[in-house]
Amino acid sequence: MHKFNIIVKDNRSKARAGIFETSHGEVETPNFMPVGTQGTVKAVNQNLLESDIKAQIVLSNTYHLYLRPGTEILEKAGGLHNFMNWQKPILTDSGGYQIFSLSDLRSLKGDGVEFKSHLDGSKHFFSPKKVIQIQRSIGSDIMMVLDECTPYPCDYDYADKSALLTSNWAVLNKEAFEKSKPLYGKDQYLFGIIQGSIYKDLRERSAKELTLLDFDGYAIGGLAVGEPVNIMYEMVDFTTDFMPERKPRYLMGVGRPENILECIERGIDIFDCVMPTRNGRNSNLFTSSGVLSMRNTKYKDDFRTIDEGCKCYTCRNFSRAYLRHLFVAGEILALELASIHNLHFYLDLVRNSREKIIEGTFMEWKSEIINKLTVSEKNNLED
Amino acid sequence: MHKFNIIVKDNRSKARAGIFETSHGEVETPNFMPVGTQGTVKAVNQNLLESDIKAQIVLSNTYHLYLRPGTEILEKAGGLHNFMNWQKPILTDSGGYQIFSLSDLRSLKGDGVEFKSHLDGSKHFFSPKKVIQIQRSIGSDIMMVLDECTPYPCDYDYADKSALLTSNWAVLNKEAFEKSKPLYGKDQYLFGIIQGSIYKDLRERSAKELTLLDFDGYAIGGLAVGEPVNIMYEMVDFTTDFMPERKPRYLMGVGRPENILECIERGIDIFDCVMPTRNGRNSNLFTSSGVLSMRNTKYKDDFRTIDEGCKCYTCRNFSRAYLRHLFVAGEILALELASIHNLHFYLDLVRNSREKIIEGTFMEWKSEIINKLTVSEKNNLED
Numbered sequence: 001m002h003k004f005n006i007i008v009k010d011n012r013s014k015a016r017a018g019i020f021e022t023s024h025g026e027v028e029t030p031n032f033m034p035v036g037t038q039g040t041v042k043a044v045n046q047n048l049l050e051s052d053i054k055a056q057i058v059l060s061n062t063y064h065l066y067l068r069p070g071t072e073i074l075e076k077a078g079g080l081h082n083f084m085n086w087q088k089p090i091l092t093d094s095g096g097y098q099i100f101s102l103s104d105l106r107s108l109k110g111d112g113v114e115f116k117s118h119l120d121g122s123k124h125f126f127s128p129k130k131v132i133q134i135q136r137s138i139g140s141d142i143m144m145v146l147d148e149c150t151p152y153p154c155d156y157d158y159a160d161k162s163a164l165l166t167s168n169w170a171v172l173n174k175e176a177f178e179k180s181k182p183l184y185g186k187d188q189y190l191f192g193i194i195q196g197s198i199y200k201d202l203r204e205r206s207a208k209e210l211t212l213l214d215f216d217g218y219a220i221g222g223l224a225v226g227e228p229v230n231i232m233y234e235m236v237d238f239t240t241d242f243m244p245e246r247k248p249r250y251l252m253g254v255g256r257p258e259n260i261l262e263c264i265e266r267g268i269d270i271f272d273c274v275m276p277t278r279n280g281r282n283s284n285l286f287t288s289s290g291v292l293s294m295r296n297t298k299y300k301d302d303f304r305t306i307d308e309g310c311k312c313y314t315c316r317n318f319s320r321a322y323l324r325h326l327f328v329a330g331e332i333l334a335l336e337l338a339s340i341h342n343l344h345f346y347l348d349l350v351r352n353s354r355e356k357i358i359e360g361t362f363m364e365w366k367s368e369i370i371n372k373l374t375v376s377e378k379n380n381l382e383d
Numbered sequence: 384m385h386k387f388n389i390i391v392k393d394n395r396s397k398a399r400a401g402i403f404e405t406s407h408g409e410v411e412t413p414n415f416m417p418v419g420t421q422g423t424v425k426a427v428n429q430n431l432l433e434s435d436i437k438a439q440i441v442l443s444n445t446y447h448l449y450l451r452p453g454t455e456i457l458e459k460a461g462g463l464h465n466f467m468n469w470q471k472p473i474l475t476d477s478g479g480y481q482i483f484s485l486s487d488l489r490s491l492k493g494d495g496v497e498f499k500s501h502l503d504g505s506k507h508f509f510s511p512k513k514v515i516q517i518q519r520s521i522g523s524d525i526m527m528v529l530d531e532c533t534p535y536p537c538d539y540d541y542a543d544k545s546a547l548l549t550s551n552w553a554v555l556n557k558e559a560f561e562k563s564k565p566l567y568g569k570d571q572y573l574f575g576i577i578q579g580s581i582y583k584d585l586r587e588r589s590a591k592e593l594t595l596l597d598f599d600g601y602a603i604g605g606l607a608v609g610e611p612v613n614i615m616y617e618m619v620d621f622t623t624d625f626m627p628e629r630k631p632r633y634l635m636g637v638g639r640p641e642n643i644l645e646c647i648e649r650g651i652d653i654f655d656c657v658m659p660t661r662n663g664r665n666s667n668l669f670t671s672s673g674v675l676s677m678r679n680t681k682y683k684d685d686f687r688t689i690d691e692g693c694k695c696y697t698c699r700n701f702s703r704a705y706l707r708h709l710f711v712a713g714e715i716l717a718l719e720l721a722s723i724h725n726l727h728f729y730l731d732l733v734r735n736s737r738e739k740i741i742e743g744t745f746m747e748w749k750s751e752i753i754n755k756l757t758v759s760e761k762n763n764l765e766d
Contacts, residue, residue, distance in 0.1 A: 039708065043715040046700065069683065069708040076684050077704065085700045300452065301459050317429065317468045321460065325422065325452040332426040335715055 003189065003216060004248045008358045014240060014267035017357040020217075020248050022089040022141035023186035024081065025056070029248060029269035030357075032260065032350045033059040033091060034343050035277060038068065039084045042277050043335040044343065046086050052313045053343045054351075056088060057141075059272045062134050063095030063102075066124075067117050071137035079139025079184045091272075092140035093252070094131045096147040096193075097221075108165075111172060112146075128172035132180055132190075139184045144219065145173035147193040152226040159197035166195045166221075167209040174213045189216035191250060197222055198231050200238050207242035217248040220268075224253045233262050240267035257286060257349055258373055261366045264353050276346045280338035283327045286345040290373055292320070294338065299324040312344035313337075386572065386599060387412075387631045391741045397623060397650035400740040403600075403631050405472040405524035406569035407464065408439070412631060412652035413740075415643065415733045416442040416474060417726050418660060421451065422467040425660050426718040427726065429469050435696045436726045437734075439471060440524075442655045445517050446478030446485075449507075450500050454520035462522025462567045474655075475523035476635070477514045479530040479576075480604075491548075494555060495529075511555035515563055515573075522567045527602065528556035530576040535609040542580035549578045549604075550592040557596045572599035574633060580605055581614050583621050590625035600631040603651075607636045616645050623650035640669060640732055641756055644749045647736050659729045663721035666710045669728040673756055675703070677721065682707040695727035696720075 006018040020027040034041045034049065036058045041049055049055050060080060065071075069083070077083035080090055099106055099115045106115040112127030128146045135143035147166040150159050170192050177190045192215035196202030210218060220239050223232045236251060243249050250270040251263050260271050276286065283294040287307035292299070305315040306323065314323070314337040326334035349369075356362040389401040403410040417424045417432065419441045424432055432438050443463060448454075452466075460466035463473055482489055482498045489498040495510030511529045518526035530549040533542050553575050560573045575598035579585030593601060603622050606615045619634060626632050633653040634646050643654050659669065666677040670690035675682070688698040689706065697706070697720040709717035732752075739745040 038712045038714055039705075040714045040716045043719075045696075045716060045719060047696065068712055069704070073684050073704060073708075077686060077702070083702075083705055083708075085705070301456050303460060313428075313430065319460070319466075321452070321456060322422075322466055322468070325456075325466075329421045329451055331421055331423045332715065332718055333423045333428060336426075336428060336719065 004246060006246070008360075010357050010362050011360065012363045013265040014237075015264050015353070015357050015362050016267065016269065017354045018248070018269060020269075022189070024087060024089045024141050027057045027089055027270070028354060030260075030264045030350045030353050031056055031270055032346045033057050033270065033272040034346075035059050035272055035274045036084070036086075037061045037064050039065060039080060041339070041343070043281060043332075043339045044277070046084065048313060048340055049086070049343075050088065052340060053347055055343065055347060057091060058086060058088070059091050059093060060138070060140065061095060061098065062092045062131055062138065062144075063098035063126075065092070065138055066095065066134050067119055071134055074139075075137050075183065079137070081139060089141040090138075091142035091191075092135050092138055092144060094135070094144040094146045094193075095126060097149045097252075099126060100149055111169075128169045129176040132173060132176035135188070136180055136183050139182065139186065139188070141186070141188060142217065143177070143188055143190050145170050145190065145192050145215075147195060147221055149225070150195060150197045150222050152197070154197040156199055156202075159195075159199055159202055163195045163197075163202045163206045166193065167206060170210055170213055174215070191215055191217040191219050191248075193219045193221040193252070194239060194243070195222045198227055198235055200235075203235060203239045204242050207239055211242070211244055215247070217250060218243050219250040219252050221252045223251065224255050224259075224273075229259065232259070233266065236263050236268060237266040243267070257346070258370050260346075260349060261353065261370060264350075264357075265363070265366060271350070276342035277339045280342040281335045283334070283338065285323075285338055286342050288369070288372060294320065294324050295327050296324070306341050307345065310341065310344065310348070312341050314341040314344075387629060389629070391743075393740050393745050394743065395746045396648040397620075398647050398736070398740050398745050399650065399652065400737045401631070401652060403652075405572070407470060407472045407524050410440045410472055410653070411737060413643075413647045413733045413736050414439055414653055415729045416440050416653065416655040417729075418442050418655055418657045419467070419469075420444045420447050422448060422463060424722070424726070426664060426715075426722045427660070429467065431696060431723055432469070432726075433471065435723060436730055438726070438730060440474060441469060441471070442474050442476060443521070443523065444478060444481065445475045445514055445521065445527075446481035446509075448475070448521055449478065449517050450502055454517055457522075458520050458566065462520070464522060472524040473521075474525035475518050475521055475527060477518070477527040477529045478509060480532045480635075482509060483532055494552075511552045512559040515556060515559040519563055519566050519571070522565065522569065522571070524569070524571060525600065526560070526571055526573045528553050528573065528575050528598075530578060530604055532608070533578060533580045533605050535580070537580040539582055539585075542578075542582055542585055546578040546580075546585045546589045549576065550589060553593055553596055557598070574598055574600040574602050574631075576602045576604040576635070577622060577626070578605045581610055581618055583618075586618060586622045587625050590622055594625070594627055598630070600633060601626045602633040602635050604635045606634065607638050607642075612642065615642070616649065619646050619651060620649040626650070640729070641753050643729075643732060644736065644753060647733075647740075648746070648749060654733070659725035660722045663725040664718045666717070666721065668706075668721055669725050671752070671755060677703065677707050678710050679707070689724050690728065693724065693727065693731070695724050697724040697727075
């Protein structure tokens, strides 16, 4: 039996439509994971996340949850699902990215990395074994290995050494995974993370090394860190060829709506990104005709919905003029309504992609959508 | 036909249970109005406000709405109900309180008051006629007269002169009300505001003068501005005796749960206060056994609901430990969940009061509830 079943493979691209089964339910792919770093998707309650946005899986973060509320409390709660009352699948990032980006001081020591908390400067040590233990306490359906996410630009030698480190850690992660058990009686999966910066030979080597370890799925890490978008597409396209066909493929931290469509075409199944929520809180609303900057004066008496045809709570109930008023007046409701709409937009995008892959019309549809996004984006900016 | 029907009068107190009919539906009294100053109840969306909190009426503010978004936009939207998509009753405070508390500079000129916007310092002029016009643009079901809210303490001479000003303005308000019409085809009512600080003779005179003008309802203003709580109760008890029996009585800006019960006993029908939302955002949660300060370390692994028996969205879904985590982690969801619970608690309080008045057991029930609130409050503080 496969945990991941591919239902349809697109004839004219590497896109696939599938279903990934977890102990907390199915994830239809392609899919997008709203980011709930600290056990909450910022400004959106769990009811709307499930019933309106219809998220099938959310992402949370090992580093953040380890520091706050801590594993002791998560264990007492019976895991993160119970703690945050989200009974659908959860994926946890391992915290590698945070250690290398947020921590003031960090040093590789033995089989792990010592780092200082960004909250209080206290010292902590993460090893592959430790992040598995923490993710057992969290009880996430999909755990991620500890990796080093290289920045951009990154010279070849560093990328080479770093990818080797990630591969070595991957072995230890897998070992710790196999030697440990879920704490709450629900299966947990472990995904490997392919690194190698923008160097094809390193990406190929990393993918091959990780594939040998037979993870439940594979992520591409170290992209969307500042490199030109065409390089990202090229690396994704190149790397997916070395990723197992029958395992889910997760592109970490990507991205804009058009990035997601381009990478679905290149064989990616799962995405996460802070953009819908973060940009929403900054009053930027995604629509089928580009981004609307809701503080703009031109919306002050625009009583249309944010995006015609959108069925989200915000669009069903409120106008651009009201949303602008809320942003200008500094009201908290603005953050909620914008986040709901943007997440709904992203989830619609992956749901429609899946439908079009199954129908066999993904490529035409994709071009149309991207064209609409890009042309209108230009118009919005010229306004 | 009466807009306000008293269903039951309590035998052992001045409490009454009634129904006030507006163009946007019925308000069962006693009732509490969540405060939505800028056309949104802070941190709570309209769906939860209606379906979970079951608010029957919200309060908004003429001064704030006039400055932002402005009457032009409200009129284009077809009034505040449409603008904020709240199709139940709305009461608007006239802005008198804000002019006298928020504005840097204000001066009485002719039949009104000139003031500077707290937002940008721009100069504006409010008169009784002007606030009626603005409230016609807003389309609130219940409009309030322009008044001067005296501070505490306030010497007799100032309170005397100020109450006379409010009475004079009341005449002009009533005149402007009768000479103007609703803009959206829905009846609007006008309530007078009784002032007089803590001086019984002034309260009596103010009540009598306003009663002559035959308003649709009467408010007591100028209390809950810092005076000892027993003086407030005394003034309410004294003043309601001079307020028409068959008109709704609204006590402005009150208060804590026990204040509300004490003033229901003294004949008040409608309340508003920022406490449930403001205190909620500050992590103070109202419960039947007193206030819980949710940032307290003792809640870190307290997996009970906020208030046993509470049926609100927050209590149905989340623990104290999770709410504490959200507050400590600075998450927006904390503000929403706390505001929902606190408003639900206040609405439960007035719903239960009404039920007990109808049952004829209000006074016993009230003592019990207040005792529980007070005794437990002490325990919570001693913890």
